[in-house]
Amino acid sequence: MLFQGDIESRAADGNPPLPPAPMKHADLLAVFQAAARGLYRYVVVRLDHDHAAADDLMQQLWLEISRDAGSGISAAGDAEAWMRGVARNLVRRYWRTLTRPGRGRPMADAAIAAELAEVLDREELPSEFLQRSETREQILLALTLLPADDQDLLIRTHFRGERQDDIARELNITVRAVEGRLYRARRAMRDLLSHLDPNEAS
Amino acid sequence: MTRDERMLERNFDRIGHQVPLPAEPSDEQVARWTGGSSGGATRRRNRTMLRKLFVTGGFGIAAAAAIVFTMLAQSPSVASAAQIFAEARSAIERLRLARIEFRDVVWKHYRLNLTAHVAMNESGELESARIQTRNENVPFGYDEPDFSIQWDMEGSDHEHTFVSSPTGAWSYLKLTRLAEDFAERNPDANLLAPLVEAAKAGAYVDRQRRLGGKAVWFTANLNVIGLADREKFSKLVRAVEQKAAVIEVEHLDGGRMVLRASDYQGRTGEVFQLFTWQGRQDDLIDEIFSKAIFEVTIGKDGIEKIRITNVAHGGEIEASFDERINDFDATRLMQVEEMKRVPGEVISAELLRKLKPGGRKE
Numbered sequence: 361m362l363f364q365g366d367i368e369s370r371a372a373d374g375n376p377p378l379p380p381a382p383m384k385h386a387d388l389l390a391v392f393q394a395a396a397r398g399l400y401r402y403v404v405v406r407l408d409h410d411h412a413a414a415d416d417l418m419q420q421l422w423l424e425i426s427r428d429a430g431s432g433i434s435a436a437g438d439a440e441a442w443m444r445g446v447a448r449n450l451v452r453r454y455w456r457t458l459t460r461p462g463r464g465r466p467m468a469d470a471a472i473a474a475e476l477a478e479v480l481d482r483e484e485l486p487s488e489f490l491q492r493s494e495t496r497e498q499i500l501l502a503l504t505l506l507p508a509d510d511q512d513l514l515i516r517t518h519f520r521g522e523r524q525d526d527i528a529r530e531l532n533i534t535v536r537a538v539e540g541r542l543y544r545a546r547r548a549m550r551d552l553l554s555h556l557d558p559n560e561a562s
Numbered sequence: 563m564t565r566d567e568r569m570l571e572r573n574f575d576r577i578g579h580q581v582p583l584p585a586e587p588s589d590e591q592v593a594r595w596t597g598g599s600s601g602g603a604t605r606r607r608n609r610t611m612l613r614k615l616f617v618t619g620g621f622g623i624a625a626a627a628a629i630v631f632t633m634l635a636q637s638p639s640v641a642s643a644a645q646i647f648a649e650a651r652s653a654i655e656r657l658r659l660a661r662i663e664f665r666d667v668v669w670k671h672y673r674l675n676l677t678a679h680v681a682m683n684e685s686g687e688l689e690s691a692r693i694q695t696r697n698e699n700v701p702f703g704y705d706e707p708d709f710s711i712q713w714d715m716e717g718s719d720h721e722h723t724f725v726s727s728p729t730g731a732w733s734y735l736k737l738t739r740l741a742e743d744f745a746e747r748n749p750d751a752n753l754l755a756p757l758v759e760a761a762k763a764g765a766y767v768d769r770q771r772r773l774g775g776k777a778v779w780f781t782a783n784l785n786v787i788g789l790a791d792r793e794k795f796s797k798l799v800r801a802v803e804q805k806a807a808v809i810e811v812e813h814l815d816g817g818r819m820v821l822r823a824s825d826y827q828g829r830t831g832e833v834f835q836l837f838t839w840q841g842r843q844d845d846l847i848d849e850i851f852s853k854a855i856f857e858v859t860i861g862k863d864g865i866e867k868i869r870i871t872n873v874a875h876g877g878e879i880e881a882s883f884d885e886r887i888n889d890f891d892a893t894r895l896m897q898v899e900e901m902k903r904v905p906g907e908v909i910s911a912e913l914l915r916k917l918k919p920g921g922r923k924e
Contacts, residue, residue, distance in 0.1 A: 396592045404584045411585060418587075418595045481570040490580040499581050518578030546570050 385426065391439040392422060398440075398508025399447055405500045406451045406466055417454060421447050440507055466497050468560040473498040477554035501560055502552040510545035517542055 392399075399421065404414035424446050455465055472494050479485065489495055503511060516522040524542070528535045563571075 392595075393592065396595065397586060400587050400592075401584055409584055415587070415591060415595075418591075422595050480573050481566040483569065485573045485576050487576075487580065490576060496581045499577055500583075514574065515578075515583065518574040519581075519583055521578070542571075543567065546574055550570065 388425060388439070392425060392443060395440045395443060395508040398504070398506070398511045399443060401500075401511060402444060402504040403447055403451060405504050406448075407454060408466055413454065417447070417450050420450055424450065444505075466501065467494075468501055468556050468558050469494055469498060470556050470558050473502065473553045473556035477550050480550050480553070498553060498556060502549050502556060505552050505560070506545060506548055510541070510548060513538070513541055514545050514549065 396418070400414060400418055403417050403421070404411055407413045407417065421443065425443055476485075476489075476495060476498055503514065506514070513527070516527055517524065524538045525535050528538045531538070
C-alpha cells in the first residue's frame with residue numbers, strides 16, 4: 361500500500377507523484393474489520409435497529425468495498441470515512457426500496473440536536489429530555505458518525521463504565537492519553553450534534 | 563479540567579446510563595461479513611470439487627428472467643468472485659439482460675470463461691437464455707477466505723441472496739421483510755412470530771446451525787409460502803421453528819400445492835419433500851416461482867438433492883449435496899434455449915436429459 365507520506369517524499373525527490381494505489385485486499389480487510397463494529401452501529405441506528413437488515417447490509421457493504429478495492433484511499437482514516445460513505449449510500453438505497461418508505465425511518469432533527477449540543481457542557485441534562493426517543497435518536501446518530509475508535513472509547517467509558525486505566529492498559533497507552541482522546545471524542549460528538557445534517561439519518 | 567469539561571463528562575455519563583445502545587455484532591458475524599470462515603475444519607474436509615449455482619430472478623417487477631449457471635469451485639477468491647457477480651449484476655441491470663462475457667477470469671482455482679446470452683422481449687419476458695462456461699484448472703497455492711454474494715431485487719420486498727463459501731453454498735430469500743409481509747397480509751400471524759423474531763435476531767444469518775442446518779431451503783420457501791394462507795403451512799412453520807423436525811403432507815385446495823416432508827434426521831428414502839407452486843399474482847414471486855416445481859430429496863445425512871423445474875422460464879436446476887446441506891456437490895444446469903413455454907406444462911425429465919449444460923442439445 362502506498363501511503364501519503366510515500367507520495368510526498370517521492371515528489372520531494374523530484375519524481376512525479378504517484379497516484380494513490382488501490383488498497384491491497386488484506387489492508388482493506390484489516391481496516392474494515394477494525395471499523396466493523398462502528399460501521400455496524402452506524403448502519404443499524406439508521407435502519408431503525410433492524411439488526412437483520414443491518415447484518416445483510418454489512419455484507420453488502422463489504423462487497424461494495426472489496427469491489428472498489430479502496431481506489432484512491434491511502435490511509436486507514438480515509439478508508440474508514442470512505443466506507444462510512446458507502447454505508448450511507450446503502451442505507452439510502454435500503455429506504456428507497458422499501459415498500460412503504462419512511463416507516464420507522466430514523467429522523468435527524470437539527471433543532472433537537474443543536475439544543476442538546478447547547479446544553480451538553482453547560483447544565484445537567486434532565487432525565488426526561490434523555491428519555492425522549494427523539495433525543496436518543498440524535499445522540500445515536502451523532503455517536504455513530506464518529507470514527508470507530510472514538511465510538512468505542514466513548515461507549516466503553518460512558519456506556520459500559522469501564523475504567524480508564526483498564527482501557528489504557530489494553531490499548532497500550534497512558535491514562536492521560538485516554539483522557540485526551542476521550543476529551544476530543546466528546547467534543548467531536550458535541551460538534552456533530554450542533555451541526556447535525558438533517559439528511560444524516562438516511 | 564474546566565467546569566465545561568466536567569459538565570460534558572457528567573452528561574456523557576448520564577447519556578451512557580439512559581440511552582440504550584444497539585446490540586453489538588458477534589465476532590462470528592463480523593467474520594462472516596467479509597466471508598471469514600466459521601468452519602475451518604469443514605473447509606479442509608471439503609476439498610472435493612464443489613459446483614455451485616446461483617439463480618437470479620428478474621430485476622425489477624417486469625424483469626422475470628431466471629439466469630442460471632454453474633460454476634466450478636474449490637476454494638474461493640474473494641475479490642475476483644465478488645467482481646464477477648458485481649459485473650454480471652451491473653450488466654444485467656444496465657442492459658436488462660443481453661450478453662455477458664467473462665474471459666479468463668480466475669475464480670476459485672479455476673479459470674472461468676463464461677458467456678451468457680439472454681434476451682428479453684419488449685414486455686420484459688425472457689425470450690431465451692443460454693450460458694456457456696469453460697473452466698480450467700489454474701495453479702492454486704494459498705488459502706483464501708470465504709465470500710458471500712448478495713443479489714438483491716430492488717423494487718421488491720424480497721432479496722434473493724446467494725451465499726457461497728468453502729463450507730457450502732446456499733441460496734435463500736431474505737426474511738427480514740417477512741414480518742412486514744405478514745403484518746400486511748396476515749395481521750394475526752402469531753404462528754410465525756417466533757420465526758420472524760428468530761430471523762430478526764439473526765437466525766437466518768447463521769441459518770445452517772441456528773435453524774437446524776436443513777432449514778435453509780425451508781426458510782427460502784417460507785418466504786414464498788408466506789404470501790399464501792399461513793394456516794395451510796402451519797405444520798411447515800412449526801417444523802422450522804422446531805428445527806425442521808417433522809413436516810407432514812399437506813394438500814391444498816384446488817391442488818395448488820403439495821408439500822410432503824418428514825424428519826430428515828437419519829432417515830433414508832422415505833423422506834421426501836415436494837411442493838409445486840402455482841403462483842399467485844404477487845408480482846415478482848409470481849414471476850419467478852410460478853409453475854415451478856421443487857423437489858427435495860433428503861437422505862440420511864440431510865438433503866441430497868434439490869431439483870427446481872421452472873416451467874415458465876424453461877430451465878431446471880438440480881443440486882446435490884454431499885456431507886451437509888450447504889455443501890453443493892454437483893450442480894447441473896440446463897438452460898432450455900428453444901423450449902416453447904406453455905403455461906402449465908412441466909418440462910419432461912426425458913427432454914431435460916437430452917440437454918447438456920450450456921443449453922445445447924446432444
